[in-house]
Amino acid sequence: MNDVPATPAPLLELTHVRREYPSGDEVFAALKDINLTIAAGEMVAIVGQSGSGKSTLMNILGCLDRPTSGTYKVSGRATSDLEPDELAALRREHFGFIFQRYHLLGDLSAAGNVEVPSVYAGTARAQRGERSRQILTRLGLAERMGHRPGQLSGGQQQRVSIARALMNGGEVIFADEPTGALDSASGEEVMRILQELHTEGHTIILVTHDMKVAEHAERIIEIRDGDIIADRRREAAPVRAVRERPVLAGSAFQQAVDRFREAFRMAVLALAAHKLRTFLTMLGIIIGIASVVSVVALGRGSQERILSQISTLGTNTLTIFPGKSFGDMRSGKIQTLKDSDASALAELSYVDSVTPSVSTSVTARYRNVAATAQVSGVGGEYFRVRGLELLKGAVFDPSDVRKLEQIAVIDENSEKTLFPNGEEAIGKVVVVGNVPMRVIGIVGTQQQGFGGSDSLTVYAPYTTVMSRMLGQTYLSNISVRMADNVSTDAAAAAVTQVLTKRHGTQDFFISNSDEIRQTITSATQTLTLLVAAIAVISLIVGGIGVMNIMLVSVTERTSEIGVRMAVGARQSDILQQFLIEAVLVCLVGGVIGVGLSMLVGLAFSFLPSNFKLIYSTTSIVAAFACSTLIGVVFGFLPARRAARLDPVDALSRD
Numbered sequence: 001m002n003d004v005p006a007t008p009a010p011l012l013e014l015t016h017v018r019r020e021y022p023s024g025d026e027v028f029a030a031l032k033d034i035n036l037t038i039a040a041g042e043m044v045a046i047v048g049q050s051g052s053g054k055s056t057l058m059n060i061l062g063c064l065d066r067p068t069s070g071t072y073k074v075s076g077r078a079t080s081d082l083e084p085d086e087l088a089a090l091r092r093e094h095f096g097f098i099f100q101r102y103h104l105l106g107d108l109s110a111a112g113n114v115e116v117p118s119v120y121a122g123t124a125r126a127q128r129g130e131r132s133r134q135i136l137t138r139l140g141l142a143e144r145m146g147h148r149p150g151q152l153s154g155g156q157q158q159r160v161s162i163a164r165a166l167m168n169g170g171e172v173i174f175a176d177e178p179t180g181a182l183d184s185a186s187g188e189e190v191m192r193i194l195q196e197l198h199t200e201g202h203t204i205i206l207v208t209h210d211m212k213v214a215e216h217a218e219r220i221i222e223i224r225d226g227d228i229i230a231d232r233r234r235e236a237a238p239v240r241a242v243r244e245r246p247v248l249a250g251s252a253f254q255q256a257v258d259r260f261r262e263a264f265r266m267a268v269l270a271l272a273a274h275k276l277r278t279f280l281t282m283l284g285i286i287i288g289i290a291s292v293v294s295v296v297a298l299g300r301g302s303q304e305r306i307l308s309q310i311s312t313l314g315t316n317t318l319t320i321f322p323g324k325s326f327g328d329m330r331s332g333k334i335q336t337l338k339d340s341d342a343s344a345l346a347e348l349s350y351v352d353s354v355t356p357s358v359s360t361s362v363t364a365r366y367r368n369v370a371a372t373a374q375v376s377g378v379g380g381e382y383f384r385v386r387g388l389e390l391l392k393g394a395v396f397d398p399s400d401v402r403k404l405e406q407i408a409v410i411d412e413n414s415e416k417t418l419f420p421n422g423e424e425a426i427g428k429v430v431v432v433g434n435v436p437m438r439v440i441g442i443v444g445t446q447q448q449g450f451g452g453s454d455s456l457t458v459y460a461p462y463t464t465v466m467s468r469m470l471g472q473t474y475l476s477n478i479s480v481r482m483a484d485n486v487s488t489d490a491a492a493a494a495v496t497q498v499l500t501k502r503h504g505t506q507d508f509f510i511s512n513s514d515e516i517r518q519t520i521t522s523a524t525q526t527l528t529l530l531v532a533a534i535a536v537i538s539l540i541v542g543g544i545g546v547m548n549i550m551l552v553s554v555t556e557r558t559s560e561i562g563v564r565m566a567v568g569a570r571q572s573d574i575l576q577q578f579l580i581e582a583v584l585v586c587l588v589g590g591v592i593g594v595g596l597s598m599l600v601g602l603a604f605s606f607l608p609s610n611f612k613l614i615y616s617t618t619s620i621v622a623a624f625a626c627s628t629l630i631g632v633v634f635g636f637l638p639a640r641r642a643a644r645l646d647p648v649d650a651l652s653r654d
C-alpha cells in the first residue's frame with residue numbers, strides 16, 4: 001500500500017465471495033456470490049434493507065470475518081493466507097472501524113479510548129498523547145478528552161470512535177451504520193466528518209440502510225438478499241490515496257512494556273469494577289496460602305523447639321541404655337550396667353566425662369505438702385553437661401557422690417510446690433520417698449516436650465538414690481561426653497568394645513544425640529509435608545475458583561475483546577490481559593495470605609505455651625511463586641479462550 005500505482009490497482013478485491021451461516025440443519029447464505037473491487041481513495045456506500053447482508057460484507061472487507069468460499073485480496077494479497085495476528089496487524093495499521101453503537105471501552109477516558117490502537121501498534125507514549133489530542137481537538141472534543149464514554153452524548157461518542165479509527169492513520173475507514181443511533185444533527189455532523197476525511201484521501205466504506213445517508217457517497221452499491229443488485233458511481237471524483245503514516249514506533253522493549261502496561265491497567269480496572277467478586281475469589285487463595293505458610297512455619301517451629309531440647313543433651317554425648325533398643329521390654333530386667341562400667345569408660349581417652357544416672361518416681365514431702373516427683377540420681381557434672389542453670393545454692397561434688405550424701409538439688413517447680421509460701425528452701429530437709437534429704441541448690445526447670453514442664457524433678461547423687469532409695473546396684477543409663485575432635489563412630493566403637501568385654505555380651509545399646517536429632521528432623525519434615533499437602537489442596541480449590549471467575553469475566557467482556565481485536569490487538573495482547581488479571585488476583589491473595597499467617601504467628605506468641613511459628617524466607621517466596629503459578633495455570637484456559645475468540649463473534653455479542 002506504500003507505492004503509488006500508475007493505474008489505481010484495486011485496494012480491496014472480492015471474487016465469488018460467499019458467506020454461509022448454519023441455520024438449523026441447513027446453511028443460510030448471507031452473501032451469495034459477491035464480486036467487487038474498491039480502489040484506494042473511494043467513498044463507497046453499501047445500502048440495503050435490514051438483513052440484506054451489509055454488515056456481513058463489511059466484516060469480511062474489514063478482515064473481522066472470513067468468507068466461506070471465494071477470495072478476498074487486500075492490495076493484491078489473499079487474506080486467506082494470513083494468520084489471525086497478521087490480520088490483526090492489517091487492521092491495526094491500515095483500517096479503522098466505526099460502529100453503530102460506538103463500542104467504546106467504558107473504563108477509559110475519551111483520550112484513552114482513542115489511544116488504544118496506537119498502544120497495540122507500539123507508538124511511543126508522548127507521540128500517542130500528542131496525536132490523540134490533535135485528532136480529538138480537530139473533531140471538536142478538546143474539552144472532553146478526560147471524559148468517560150458514559151459522560152458523553154451519542155454524537156460525541158461517535159466522534160471519539162472516529163478519532164480512534166484515525167489514530168493509526170485509518171487509510172481505510174469502515175463505518176457500519178455510523179448515524180444509526182444518532183439524532184439527525186449529530187448524524188449530519190458525522191457524515192460531514194467522513195466526507196472531509198474522504199477529500200483528504202481516506203478510503204471510506206459506509207454501510208447504511210438509509211438512502212439519504214448513502215447519498216453522501218460518490219459510489220453506491222445496493223445489496224439485497226446477499227447479492228449486489230446495483231453499483232452506481234454518481235461522479236468520477238479524482239481518486240487519491242492517503243499517504244499519512246503516523247505510526248512512530250518506540251523501541252521493541254518500550255513497545256512490549258507499553259502493551260504490558262495497557263494490559264495491566266485494564267486488568268486492574270476490571271478487578272476494581274467488581275470488588276466484592278474479586279475479594280471472594282481471592283479469599284480461596286488467601287486461605288490456601290495462609291494455611292500452607294502457617295503449617296510450614298508451625299512445623300519448623302516445633303522442629304526447632306524439639307531440637308533445642310535435644311541440644312541440652314549436648315552435641316557430643318553418647319548415652320548407654322540397657323537392652324537392645326528403646327522400647328525393648330526386657331530392658332528393665334537387665335541389671336548389668338554398673339557404676340564400675342562408668343568408671344571404666346571414664347578411663348578411655350575418647351571420653352571427656354561420664355555421668356551415670358538412675359531415675360525413679362517417688363513422693364516428695366515437706367511438712368504438710370506432698371507431691372509426686374521424678375528423682376534423678378546423677379553425678380555432679382550432670383548439671384554442666386545438660387546446661388542446667390543454677391539459680392541458688394550449689395550442686396554436689398564428687399566427694400558427695402562417693403560418700404552417698406543425703407543431699408538434693410531441686411528444680412524451680414519443686415521449689416514452688418514444696419515451699420509455696422516463698423520460704424527459703426536451701427538448707428531445709430525434704431523427705432524424698434522415705435529418705436530425708438537436705439536441699440543444697442535450686443536449678444532451672446528442664447523443658448520436657450510441649451508445655452509438659454509441670455513435673456517436679458529432684459536431683460540427688462546417683463549413689464544415694466541407688467543404695468538408700470532403690471536398693472539397686474545397677475544404673476538406668478550412662479551418659480558419656482566425648483572428648484573434643486573425636487568422631488562419634490570411633491567413640492561408640494570404643495565404648496561398645498569396653499562394655500562388651502566387661503559384660504561378656506552386648507546387652508546394651510548406645511543412643512547418640514546426632515541420630516536422635518536426625519530422626520526427629522526427618523519425622524517433623526515428613527509430618528509438615530503431609531499437612532502442607534492437605535493445605536495445597538485448598539490452594540487448588542482456590543485456583544479453580546479463580547478459573548471460574550475468569551471464565552465469567554471473559555464472557556462478560558466478550559464485546560470489549562471484540563473491540564480490541566478490531567483495533568488490532570494481537571492474540572497475545574488479549575491473552576496477556578486476562579492472564580495478568582488472574583495472576584493479580586492470586587498474587588494479591590498471596591500477599592494477604594502471608595500477612596494473615598503472620599497474624600496467626602503473632603496470636604500464637606501471646607499464648608502461654610512458649611511455642612513459636614518460624615517463617616522462613618523460602619516458604620514466603622515459595623508462597624508467592626506458588627500463587628503466581630496458580631494464577632498462570634488456572635488463568636490460562638480462560639485467557640486462551642478470550643484470545644481465540646473470533647473478532648466478529650466477539651463484536652456481535654452484547
Ligand code: ADP
Nearest residue numbers: 021022030048049050051052053054055056057
Ligand atoms: P444487515 O447488516 O444488512 O442488516 P447482516 O449482514 O447483519 O445484515 O445479516 C445478513 C443475514 O445473515 C441476516 O439474515 C442475518 O440473520 C444473518 N446473520 C448475520 N450474522 C449471523 C450469524 N452470526 N449467524 C447466523 N446468521 C447470521
Ligand code: MG
Nearest residue numbers: 054055056176
Ligand atoms: Mg447490519
